[in-house]
Amino acid sequence: MDIEAEIRALQLNSAEDNNGVVNPEVTKPEEVEISDKLEEGVKDEVDTKSQAVQAEPKDKEVAAQEDAEASVEMETEKKRHLNVVFIGHVDSGKSTIGGQILFLSGQVDDRTIQKYEKEAKDKSRESWYMAYIMDTNEEERVKGITVEVGRARFETETTRFTILDAPVISARKGEFETGYERGGQTREHVLLAKTLGVAKLLVVVNKMDDNTVNWSKERYDEIESKMTPFLRSSGYNVKKDVQFLPISGLIGYNMKTRVDKSICSWWNGPCLFEALDSIEVPFRDPKGPFRMPIIDKFKDMGTVVMGKVESGSVCEGDSLLVMPNKAQVKVLAVYCDENKVRRAGPGENLRVRLSGVEEDDMLSGFVLTSVVKSIPAVTEFTAQLQILELLENAIFTAGYKAVLHIHSVVEECEIVELLQQIDPKTKKPMKKKVLYVKNGAVVMCRIQVNNLICIEKFSDFPQLGRFTLRTEGKTVAVGKVTDLPSSSST
Known part of the structure; x- marks a missing residue:
């Protein structure tokens, strides 16, 4: 399973101003990962006044049902809504954290947990039982990896959350720095998160209870010090937009309630639920075009x-x-x-x-x-692209072909013309005619697809105007739609 599933999960929850969670596994430096994207939604108020109840028993039944539906809707309106997506390498504890969250928030009872514990023990996988809550099919339970996008929900006092457990599988197992080398998937995860709208990150340092760590502040500080420069180089304001915190997904420490000082004396920050509840939800217009x-x-x-x-x-x-x-x-x-x-x-x-x-x-x-102000449908558009890392010996020029991922669209595309290269320092177009560009370049270009696709200009609808280009299973560029043909179908 490749990273395209992660892109689908991220794009499923893309928004103009998202928030995210990074989940590095603290016990094995080679598997520090990006995880958990949070995204916000704001719902319009709803008229929940029930209709007058008629005298006939059948009508009373219908009216009661309508009142119940209205009550459900009224209750959901009281709470804001956030989407949480777990992304990252295999074995980081993503499914275990998701399962523990559902257990701690009362979505799974003790009897079900006991059933999963027995099932995991029978498979000689005692530590996987919490993951079984999210990983429900047999292949996932045998291999210990997520192969389908799972969905679950939980609530806190102020917020309704939807969890997506994405099947992002890393083929690499090396040292901590491997993820940050050229081609490393951690690098790709950060860039994808940034490109697809994750504005804020919650960096969850998992498995602090492991016997090689024992809630060590030195180990936690090491993880933070190595993550910080990379996050900063990826475009994040670490002081403003990134928060680190230690947890144990398996045991549930520092998740719903703060970890006890007898276990972790040095931690004075929030627990995971508090951190999630503190994330600000930007207003989005419920009266805009649907x-x-x-x-x-x-x-x-x-x-x-x-x-x-x-x-x-x-x-x-x-x-x-x-x-x-x-x-x-x-x-x-x-x-x-x-x-x-x-x-x-x-x-x-x-x-x-x-x-x-x-x-x-x-x-x-x-x-x-x-119907009014419907979405444009096009076969060609103008975009600003940032080239990340091309395949070896590849030249990015007119005629370059790739796979376009934009919201839920996956479509083959071709670069038909390079228009202007952008100076990365001044952010202004360069006067020299551009025939090809290399890694790291920012370029304006025209992109063509074979079939009509529905997209928007990034300036109008960011969540429908940001995209990635992939070749042979690798993200080679990220971009945003800057212009659409005046003749686009609407």
Whole structure:
């Protein structure tokens, strides 16, 4: 399994101003990782007034059901919503941390935990039992690696969280510095997180309880001192946007409550739940044009699409478009966190039941959009690219081909023209005509795809205008859409 699954998980939760969590494994320097992306969503207020109850018993039943649905929606409106994505190398404890979070927040009971403990012991994998909460299929439990994107939810006093446990697998096992060498995946993880909108990082130093560490402040400081320069070089303001904290995902120390001084006398900072609750949620306009990239679809009393709302709100009865095929649809029902709701706003992961379109007429990467100010559909666009690291002997010039990843779109593309190279110091275009560029260059170019794709200019919708280019399983460039053709289909 390669890093493309990580990109899908990150893009699934991309937003203009995201937050993230880095999860270095403290016991093995070679496996220090990036983990946990947080992303925010703000929902519009909803009218939850129930209709008058009729006298007939059947009508009372219907009214009671509507009141219950309204109550659920009202309750969810009281709390802000954050998405959390675990990313990083194998064996860092991502699934274990996710499982422990669900246990500590009351989503999993003691009896279930005992069942998982027995199952793990039977497989001679005693330390994996918490991971079984997130890793649910047999392949994951046998190999101890996440191979599918798992989804779970938990709540604190002020916040609803959605967890995505992404199947990001590292093929490397070397020393701590390996991840920071040219081609190292930790380098790629940081750049992807930064490119895809992770503005703030929570660096979780896991496995502090290991007998090679024993909550050692020296080991913790070593990890922090080695991570900091790299995070800074990747564009993060470490003092302002990065926070470190030690935990034990397996035992659950310093997660829901602060670690006891008898165990870790030197730590005076917050626990994980406190750190998550303290993250600020930027306001996003629930009244903007509706945009929901489709990540999956299926049949269920109509056609149901799944995705995350990137802009605007959706209500039962709304008339919308599916782009780029311009199918006119009506919203029959909206489901958020398995609950039927009447309205949902930006940042929410939804299932939306539609009429007017068949499942076979849609693909992942299509976008559910408002009729007025619908999303553009294009086969060509102008972009600003930063070249990261090309494959050996590759030349980045007109004719260069790669795979484009933008929101839920994955499409082959070709660089048809290099327009201008940008001076990295002045940020201004260079006058010299550009024929090709090397690693580290910033260049304006025209990009072409074979099929219509729905995208936006980064300046209008950052979450629908940032992308990566990959070749042979490696991220070679990151970019943002700067202009669309005036004739783009809408």
